[in-house]
Amino acid sequence: MSPPRAPFQGPVCPTPYGDTDRVQLGHGSGGKMSAALLRDHFLPRFENPVLSELGDAAVVGVDRGELAISTDTFVVSPLEFPGGNIGALAVHGTVNDLAMMGAEPLFLSAGFILEEGLPFEVLDRVVGAMSSAAVEAGVTVVTGDTKVVERGSADGMFINTTGIGLVSPAFRPGPGKAVPGDVVIASGPIGCHGIAIMAVREGLEFEVEIESDTAALHPLVSGLRESVGEAVHVLRDPTRGGVASALNEVALASRVGIEMKEGSLVIPGPVLAACEMLGLDPLYVANEGVLVALVSPDRAGDALASLRSHPLGEEAAIIGHAVEGHPGMVVMRTGIGGNRVVDMLPGDQLPRIC
């Protein structure tokens, strides 16, 4: 409960609303300042007929079928980082969650929490990046909401996106559908997103700047669907908790063991160097532009070829396979013939990474 405050003292001074370069509490009021925020900072970037209706909800047409719905809230700190910002991430993250269910992403909602005092130039860059990411990913932002909280009650801005996609009954990968023998493929080099964030936070400089890999992955998924279809049993994007956590979830959900081959993962040199410096294991570092697929062994070659034919998947590689032994457990087979358990972390390696 907040301490008592002075009661409302009468009409609010209508203009110039104080500091015009920054978000103010009144921008979340549902009044004229809210309307101006929408008109000046959101609508020009997301213009489409559905959103422009400005009703309490957006109305979209769908064919009879199954829809995938995914929600994700983004609290990444800092808001802007090499390779992207919270706005691009908020589009990619939700589009990718839909893609991992085999769905074709169609629509996004966007819910903003803005901290009083957020510079409009930051907001505009973030919303601009969201808009570009949505156009590039072929999804439409059809409805949105903005709240403003007092200085100190949030950290700059948080964004929720909820996505709706169309599911095809013939292509329904799921975390519980892996079977022993499945080949585990990673679509690209790992660790870039988490290390890009950490480098900014820690003020680290490298010879080559590490950029977040944030990207929409559904073009890779479309390729897999067209080339090998139902031979794709599982798709996951290894974000929070990295490849290790994603594979543990698959092992648990599918009741299979997973064996990874040491040295098979592509880890960029600068990521490896940064991980050593920071005491991080790249297996647990978040990615925002990588998928992990578990595919029937007879179609693994085709799946790999399909991934490699796309710029995002050029460095796709087989990183392991599913086994009958040790169900629910991921092990790394080391070069000298030993095994080590790749467990889930209990808590945070890197907080507020997405």
Add this chain to the structure above:
Amino acid sequence: MSPPRAPFQGPVCPTPYGDTDRVQLGHGSGGKMSAALLRDHFLPRFENPVLSELGDAAVVGVDRGELAISTDTFVVSPLEFPGGNIGALAVHGTVNDLAMMGAEPLFLSAGFILEEGLPFEVLDRVVGAMSSAAVEAGVTVVTGDTKVVERGSADGMFINTTGIGLVSPAFRPGPGKAVPGDVVIASGPIGCHGIAIMAVREGLEFEVEIESDTAALHPLVSGLRESVGEAVHVLRDPTRGGVASALNEVALASRVGIEMKEGSLVIPGPVLAACEMLGLDPLYVANEGVLVALVSPDRAGDALASLRSHPLGEEAAIIGHAVEGHPGMVVMRTGIGGNRVVDMLPGDQLPRIC
């Protein structure tokens, strides 16, 4: 940018994770603590087959047709207040936004931002209220997401809900569909939500406690659809900014004038007393269980009867009508024959009311 912090020092102590009564950063990690949070605090309350899949997205079936999508983020302070809490509000708010488009609410997503240190007993009450509100409203929470931010980076908790509802082509009210002559009906007494929140914040005590009116309004809408159908031109729930802002939006979107009749709005005595004490105009105070309908004059009586047949609408009343004059403007016709303009407020009367 955060200041540099100590690098990760090695494995995190697995149990007891420190203070077990409160949310910790690790609960947002995507690791074991996240899994425990989900298992212990969310899934038992929202159990349904779609959510239990725990995929990256939920998959639901729909008939061919049109869907309404609405998103809303809830930042109300305090989290708990007479008549409800942020969880109930997060269900009702989004369900009502869908209902105002004439849609039948079907599915909700829920995205949580938790502040490190939030007591689990508060979280559990909030999630419990969400669950009850969803059951009562007949909607299913099909997917969710939880993020945890450091102490001081949020204010207890914020919740985004995004709702999906089915739209019938024969019943499509919208803010731009009012025509001159339409009768304006309010479904119940106004001002209760905003004043309930303010009373807690200001530490006010009244003889009769003012409770938030937070409620799902789609049963009222179903009644209107069945009784008068397309004669309902506009439906709005006057939340932030109150009845005054909602009617201004309608006047602008429909390019009609709106004339309100002084004394026609039902305002509970304690609300009126509190507004006088706080210097607030009840026309601008938020409601969470009231709708405003603009209805063809020939069906207004039936619409009123339909609303009054439901407990939520017992005190429904005609509060004005749409006119050709002064398009985009709402005026109050006073008892002594004068008019005063009921403008939108520029900014906040009451911040963080929902």
